Structure formats: structure tokens, C-alpha cells
Amino acid sequence: MDNQNKNLILATVLSFLVILVWYTVFAPPSATVDPNAPEVAAAPAEGGTPPAAPQDQPAVAAAAEAAPQAARVAIDTPRLIGSLSLAGGRIDDLSLKDYKDTLAPDSGLVRLLSPVGGKEPGEAQPYYAVYGWSPAGGLDSAAVPNARTIWTLESGATLAPGTPVTLSWDNGQGLIFRRTYSVDDNYLFTVGQSVENTTGAAVRLAPYGIVARHGLPATQHVWVLHEGVVGMTDGKLEEVAYGKMDDLAEVAREGGHAEVKEVTTDGWIGFTDKYWMTALVPQHGQPYSSVVKYIPGSEVYQTETRLPIMDVAPGATASVDTRLFAGAKEWETIRHYQNDVGIDRFVDSIDWGWFFFLTKPIFTLLHWLHGFIGNMGWSIILLTLIIKAIVFPLARKSYISMAKMKELQPEMEKLKEKTGEDRQKFQQEMMALYKREKVNPASGCLPMVLQIPIFFSLYKVIFVTLELRHAPWIGWIHDLSAPDPTSILNLFGLLPYATPDATSVLHILSIGVLPILLGISMWLQQRLNPTPSDPAQAMIFTWMPWVFMFMLGKFASGLVLYWIANNTITFTQQYIIMSMHGHRPDLFGNIKASVKRKKPAPAVEAKKK
Template sequence: MDDQNKNLFLATALSFVVILAWFILFPPPEQPEIDPNAPVAIEGAAPAADNDLAVAPAAAPGSAPAQAAETASETTEAPRVTLDTDRLEGSISLVGGRIDDLRLKDYRETLDDDSAIVQMLDPAGSDNPYYALYGWAPGAGLTLDDVPGANTLWAIETGQTLTTTSPVILRWDSPAGLTFRRTVAIDANYMFSITQTVENTGGATVSLAPYGILARKGEPDDLKNFFVLHEGVVAMADGTLSEIDYGDMPDFNVIASEGARAEVTQVAESGWIGFTDHYWMTTLIPAAGTPYKQVAKYDERRDIYQTETVLQTVQVAPGETKNASTQLFAGAKEWETIRGYEKGGVDGFLDSIDWGWFFFLTKPIFAVLHWLNAAIGNMGWSIIGLTLLIKALLFPLAYKSYVSMAKMKELQPEMAKIKERTGDDREKLQKEMMALYKKEKVNPAAGCLPILMQIPIFFSLYKVIFVTLELRHAPFLGPFQDLSAPDTTSIFNLFGALPWAAPEAGSIMALIFIGILPLLLGISMFLQQKLNPAPTDPTQAMIFAWMPWVFMFMLGGFASGLVVYWIANNTITFTQQYLIMRSQGFKPDILGNITSGLKKAGKPEDK
């Protein structure tokens, strides 16, 4: 076959191999069962029965031996402060002052109207404990008795319900003559503001360090474990982004305590740290310009994953009051919301969304997609609009490519003569071919460029559709009500005409009995392929003939939004190539190419 078709074949085969390797080498594993919750104790304190509590930061240097703090039995029925905003509902436990009950009003677990709304945080003692905890690490002259801990019973000083207009102030009086207050406020979205205050009414100067903790028991139940998505710790420290998978945390080098390992980072100016799931995130955010210690920790004995921010130790003289203000993000990873927080001063917060290695493509691609969706109001049509914009951007390259392909077609008779004249002398064949290309000003590799350009764009769009929240449960047309999920239609039930459900997504049956979108994908690839003559080699002709249908079954399990993009891309490419080739005086014989391809795939080449 000529160089043009050879390069096209290699580029197509390369993209096929890369995509197929994703599913062969990195299949999503079955989710393991999480062990029942085990009792957990505060560091240096007596065990707290029936609790799943975080391990508090170590006491400041020079402190007295740690003693058990004042405790109160914690259950899901502990005294609470109600939390209610337009976007969130839940409560704050007065035991420890923990933010441990949070639900997202705008998001449901499934597409069903009666599906439960998404639960973000859960209290200790529940099936999946996950919460935020604040406190003070004792310094010189103080013990754990003297500072509030995870089991301290707080009193409400101001407010009964936390809303966007009504903050809540909690109070606890220490036996050491210290009065602790914690003011909790929340904005219209997902950002909590936490102000911790200590007033020294005693007779001696004390030292202590404010901290914040995020802790969760075990890995999330819905952990995807898919290589294209990061789940685990995400942190920013003075402009450097860190992503740590849950599976890597037991291998930390620093031994924080018996059974616990940690990774510690000193932050000089600004940063944040927390846990990110597929669509949700919790993040501790100290005030910009505040030096602090950033910690990611895993306690193997208790199976607790933990992140901490420990601010600098402060000295509080008699009659003096000190405070520390931080923020807590707990909610959905909405691009516009997170971008707003970044503009408001949270450095690099938009990088908490996993943009991947091709971030220089995924970020602008999503920004355009978001803008189109805001204008059109339908994510499926927005993906098609994005495809049009990408094809328009690549049109100059495509035009040169298709013009070159048309000229190559015109040179087919002359190329056939050269092959006949040179026989088996490949070196002479190459020289005469290169001379012909140079004379006619044709680049045989030009046809590969649009395909090669599409590979990183395809991967980037796949990343955008798989990772970003805005595609979750995003409807398109008819049965396509979730563009982040595979096509739910199937030949098995005649695309919904028969009264039984389609095979479960991801099963072998679902791959065999494919839906409407994969079928359209295969047809569009087939027609686009037939704009070009079939290879002269029968083996290559057979591979090309099967390629669209292999892709049809392989991509059938991808997110339907990605398949919509690929169908639109194939359709636009077919139209562009057909019109450009016609403008060059060449009328593509699609039906003839189909017939020719079938004949060459079915019989050996004449010698």
C-alpha cells in the first residue's frame, strides 16, 4: 500500500491499541468490603468506647504529660446544632463540636426522583464515619484536660440553627481558667468559616496551637480505583500541588505514632489539604499568609485516613485573647464555584479538580464546554458545539490534509506505473516515489496529522467527561439522561421497545447487545473510512474493514457523552473531507470503495 494509507493505518492502529490497553491493563477492580468500625482513642487519652475518632495532633513541645480530656459519650443521637441552607442540610455535634453530618440538597445518588440526596459527612459510630474536627494542641503548662478535644461537650452560646445569615458560637470553659469559643459560619455554597478563640482568665501565660482535622474511616464505599481519576489526598503547598492515593498512604516514611504513618509539609505562605472523591471534596484552608504544618496521615490499627493543618503555637498571657480563623470546603466539585473561591483568595483551588497530564488541554476544553452549556442549556448539544469549534480550529490543517489526499488520489495511476516499473526493488521504488511527491508538491504524511491531533484531544475530552461533576446526570435526548454513564439502550430490548431492562452497564452482555450511540459510532467511522480507497494488501484491507466495528463494541462501554463527541467528530470530518475533495475535482466513490474493500478482504492479491 502507498505511504498515505500506511501512515493512516499506523495512526489509527496506534489509537486503537492505546484505548484498548486502558481496559486490559487497568480494569476497575471489584470494590472490597470495608471492615466493621473499630474503637478509636484520642492520642494520650483513655479509649473512647464505640467511637471512630481522629488522632489529635501531638502536644506542643514542653507540655505536661497528656491526660484524658473531659468526655461525653458520642452516638448519632448526640446533642446537635441544626445546619440548613439552600444547598446544604445537616447538623454539628456538640460532642467535639464536629462538623459530621452534611448532605447536598442539589444532588441525588441516582436519577430516580425518590433517590436519597448525597451524604457528604457522617458521624462517628455510623457505617462510614467522615467528619471535620477542630481544637487546640496543648503547649507548656497544659494537658489534654485543659484544651477541648474530640469528646469535649460544648455548649451553645449563640444561635440554634446554622444558616448563611446566622452563625453559631460554641463555648467550653477549661478547668485551667481558659475560655474557648468556636464560631462557625457558612456561605451560600459549600464554604465554612471557622474562628477558634481562646481567652486566658487564669494567672499564668499558656501556649497552645490551633489545628483542624479531616478524618474518614476506611476508603470510600464508592471508590472507583480507575487510573484516569485521582481519589485520596489533594493538597496545595506554596504553589505545589500534591495528589496521594489512598493506597499510597500506608507507605509514608514518617512514623507519627504507633500504627500511624504521615507525610508532613511545612507551608510558608498559602495552601490547603483535604480529601477528594470522584465528585465531592472536603478541604482544610488556613488563611492566606499563615505559616502552618500540613499533614497527611494513615492509622493502620484504626484504618483511619486523616489530614491536618496545625498552625503555629501562640502565647496567651493572663487577660489576653487570641484567635485563629480558617475555612473548610465541604461539597461538590463545581467548576464555577471552585473558580469563584480561587478568585476570592484560595490559591490554586481550581487544581483540586483532577485535570490530568493534559491540563493545558482539559482546562480550556472544559471552560469552553461550560460556556456552551450555559448558553445552550443542554450538555449533549454543547458537546456537539464543542466538536464544531475544535474542527473549525483544526480546519486549516485538515484542509491541507484533504487537499493532499485528493492529489494523492490523482497520482494513483502514476504511482501504479512506478510500482510496476520498479518491481521488487524497494529502494528504487522509494526514490521514484519521493521524486514524484516532490515534483507534484504532495506530502504523503499530511493525511495522518488530523488523526494524530485528535488523539490528545480525545484523551482530554474523555478526562473532562469522566472527571467533571457537570457531566454527572446531565441529560441529552430521549433515553440519554446521563452523559457521564454508558449508553443505556440496547439491542437486547429493541432499544426500549420491549418490556425488560437492558443488560447492566459494564457486563459482557452489555458489550454484545450494544445501544444506539455505539451503532451510530460504528456507522460514522465506516462511512468516513470509505472516503478513501481500500488498501491493496488483503490483510490490511480486512483490518480496515473490521476497525469501525471493533471500535463500536469497544467504545460502547465509554461515557455516552464521549461517544456523542466521537459521532459528531466523524460526521463533521466526513462532511469536510467530502466537500474538500469535491472542490479539488475528485468525486469520492464511497459505494465503489465499499465494494472494492469487500472484494480485496475476501480474496488474495493478484501477483
């Protein structure tokens, strides 16, 4: 078997092995419960009564309770539109002005947050943020606002950048609570909570924030993408998938399954979707308890930040500011919040994966190229050129080695005749020949193997980063994050038939223009070398481009575009370099030989006779 062909088959097998190992070994780890974390009081069940809190321990209010009908305060910023409810002061109605659900002209805006109750058919499940105070030190739970408290609009009319709104609530027992909401031009809210003590005795209470989701959200169900809880705990990234939240420890005081971690200086926690995120962000240097909770009965998923208990003297006022990110995971925006606002490692809310040391610089370069060119498709092609230039020294050695091996073919044939059926002696003589001529047969495989992590990293970048969503290229490619929409089954739109959907068996045959170009580019690259004489190897080479065409046909168009560009550049490099070193590939001769029926070998003919 020709060593060049062995290398190509080996590289293909390695590709499948990497996929298998990635899926098996690098699955997201199960969440663990900190055994040293302090016990916390439970949130009451919907419509229930909060249990008594232990001394000096806050009891978190029920985010799961349905809020009563109440007036709303409009939210209108350059990037967001929605409202907050005076019932509980919940931020529970938020849509993103810059993003639509689909590319259809009549598509609605992406809705991030939705209220509890009154849900219209097809509307998103309840998803919201709520803030409050937990009683401590003997303070009655009725003395603090909860998720159903009706607040009064004290100042402001519409929440917008530069125009905050303030809500107030008097408990009638000498405590006056205020909550001030402000928002920037992008996606960051600041929530200021204060309590004024007009009683004659000191009180103890603790502020908290909650992000809650009712029911299991519709996720991508793709192993390469994390969706669920995401957060940072003193520099350590925390991820818990929705399916793993039921594995959290059952905590009686929590009324469900919970994980509590103590954060000393910096952190944030919330829920991430593929492109969107809602996260609670305490101020820099603020210690707090980070909580992940799942309530099985009501199917509520929660993340919480519980701040330390405050002692408020008679006549004094205590206040605290926290932040809430609710919006799109735009790289530039969240990098600004990380570098300029001080939210620790906020860029890691994007799921860079295990190859983060490749995905981060690849995306940074792609983002820069897009800013320069203005078209993500051409940026991917130029990125491919840059990557190929970086690995060119290895590729050059590989192609030179392949050219030298071609020159050694006559010597190889003599060795076969000399050693006859003695395979071991042939291998020894062949290795000696390679050593004498300073040829490394494995060097041809190295560039191919090197392409595997680069391929996965670019796949990750194209799949998870928002900047590729709905990004057009040319002609029919309107979304580089989606598969090619054309299909060979309706002659690429010439026939008046719809293409089969994903539930149809014919869906796998519904490939478009880009996948077909991918198969052709792989086939042409193979034709730089003669068809192997071994029938089994020849069959593998014959089918490999078309198998990959169907395998990658349903991948994102941006990834298929990268692979076509990569094959084209590789073809050009190999042809030129091998020609410069005395072995010009007989491309057209190899194409003719690959489609022409071969005559049986003389030995086979003799055996038949």
C-alpha cells in the first residue's frame, strides 16, 4: 500500500477518533455540592408560606410565585425594549431590538425575558429577574418585600439610559424600601436596593437577586454547545447543564436541589443560551453566596446571589448596588464589560470549548478581518489563507517528502521483486531506503493531523459565536451559521418542490451547492496522486470525498466554505511544490485512470485460466 495513501486514510480515521474521544471524555462534568457551604433557608413553594429562617440566616423569597396583575414601567433603550412589573419589581419582559427570530421580513424580535401568567400560545416560558430582601435576626418575613409585593413608582416614567426609575414600598412597620433601576446603552442594568429604618430598634436583613426559568427551555441538544447555568466563582468557570440540575443535592431548607458556593471577591452567575444570556453580577470585591437551584415539583430553575446580612441601626439607611446582564453575547460588548467595567472573565460566558487556546485567537482574527472586509464569508476565506500560511512550513516539508517518495517508486518496485513474498524483509529494506535517502514517510500525515484541531476550533467558532448568526456571504447564502439552503433534489430551486425536512429519510440526500463543491474539491485533491492499485484502498479513495460531502453537507455553511477554501489552497500548494521538485502530478491522467475500468493484473488472469 502506498505510504501517501496510508497517511490520508490514517488522517481520516484520526478525525473520527477525535470526534468520539471529544464526545466521550470531554462531556461537561456533573456539578458538585460544596460540603462546607452553610445551610440556607428554603424558598417557599408557589402560594405557600415562607419557613422560619434560622437566626442570622436569610430566607430567599419565592421567585416561582405567580405575580399578581400590576402596572408596568416601560423599558426602552437603543438595544432593548420591554417593561418591568410593579408586582415584585420583576424585570420580566425584554426583547432585543437588533435581533430577529428568523431572516423572514415579518419575523418578530428575539424575546429574552417573559412574565409568569397570561402567556400567549407559542410565547416563551416564564423567564425573569427579581430582587428582594431576606429577613434575619428575628425580623418577620412579612416585614420585607417579596416576589408578590406591589411597589409604587416613586420617580421616573420610562427606564432608559440616563433616566433611571425608582420604586418604593412602605411595610407599615417603620421600614421603607426603595429600588432604583438604571440601564446603559447596551445590556447592563444596575439595581440599587435600599432600606430606611425609622423604627426605634436595629434590624437585620440581607439583599438577594434571582434569575428564574420556568420549565425546561428549548435547547439545541448539541454536545458541542453548553446551555444552562454559567458563572464565574473567584476566577473559576462554573457550568451546569439543565439535565444535571436534578443531580444537585437535595436540600430540605432549599425546597429542592441546590448547590451553594461562597464567593469572596469576584463572580457572576446566570443562564446562558446559544447566543443570549441573563446573569446576576455583584459589584467588584463584594462577597456573596452563589446558588444554583432546581425545584422539581414546579420545574423551576434558579440562579441566585445572596449578599451578606446587613445591620441597619435606628434612623439609618443601608443600600447596595448589584448589576444584571440581560442581552446578546456579543464579543465586543461583553469584552467591554470585562475590560472596562471589571466583570471578571466575562468573555468566557461564550462557550469557547476545550480548544479555547485556538478558538479565542481564531475568532479574534476572524472578527478583525470582518471589521476590515465587511463580509463574513470573504473573511472566512482570508482566514483560511492566513492559517494555511502559518502551517505552510510543515506542508512544504510534507509535499517535498511526497515528491521524493514518488522518485523512489522505481527503487520500491525493485525491492518488491527482490524480496518476493517476504513482507518483513521488504519492510526492513524499505525503511533502510528511506533512511538512506532521508525521507520521512510520516511527514505527509502531519499537516492533515494538524488540521483536525483547527477544523474543530473553527467549527466551534462558527457554531457558537453570535457574529456568525444570520451573517450573509453571496447569492443564496444568507446565513453562514446555517446549512446551505439549496438542494439537489429540486435542482436547486428550479423545480417547484419543497426540500424534505429533517424528519424525512431523504433529508440526508438534500445537499446544496456548497457541499457538492466540497466533494469535488476533495476529489480533485485526491487526483494529484494515481489511483491505488490495491482494490480495497482504491474503493476507500473513490467513496471518501462523497461520504464527506454528505457528512458535512448539513454543517454550517461557513464551515463548509472554510473546508472548500482549505482544499483548494492545499491542492494549489501541493501541485506547485511537487512540480518544483521534479514531480509534476499527472492530474488529467489520474482523472482518466480513476474512471476507466482497470484490466486485471497478469497474476489474476493466469489464476482464472
